[in-house]
Amino acid sequence: SQKIEQNSEALNIQEGKTATLTCNYTNYSPAYLQWYRQDPGRGPVFLLLIRENEKEKRKERLKVTFDTTLKQSLFHITASQPADSATYLCAFPGAGSYQLTFGKGTKLSVIP
């Protein structure tokens, strides 16, 4: 079965630096991959989607890449701010389905 690995449970970074979070998967390559942000005590909020034929997607200070050869997506936050501190989840659909499978998330802390 498909597995998702977000290889850091926690990441601490200095304010102003670029945060890079990793999402790896096994087996088949999904048609698309998504990233969500989750604040403590809140539900996840959708941030970005990238399709398998797209190498890179940007939204303001966020950038996502999708490398089907490496079976990996990278999520970058440039010029990080303390307000970016949250848990970030990657997710993608199962083979032939719409249901999303989520990674366990990476808790990002941006230190002033």
Added chain:
Amino acid sequence: DAGITQSPRHKVTETGTPVTLRCHQTENHRYMYWYRQDPGHGLRLIHYSYGVKDTDKGEVSDGYSVSRSKTEDFLLTLESATSSQTSVYFCATQTPSGALTGELFFGEGSRLTVL
């Protein structure tokens, strides 16, 4: 933001009692989902619905049932709660067009503690 309301937001119950969590949405999204979130496991799909009276099992459906009699309401029932069902439960919705890309809109969660 999609109008998704979960109730109750917090509940403490005892082993063996039935529990029903409600998800109400005002966005007329056709697809609805129930996830549970636990430390070390992330979000796991319990049940989902593609429309009224159209439901199916997810990854961790044992011990849970769902019902969807109206587009706006999706109920999750624990027939006989166990301590292993202590968790935070999230409802999510999705539009049909969104299903092609899968963007989910989540509620605020229901924290359930089974003693």
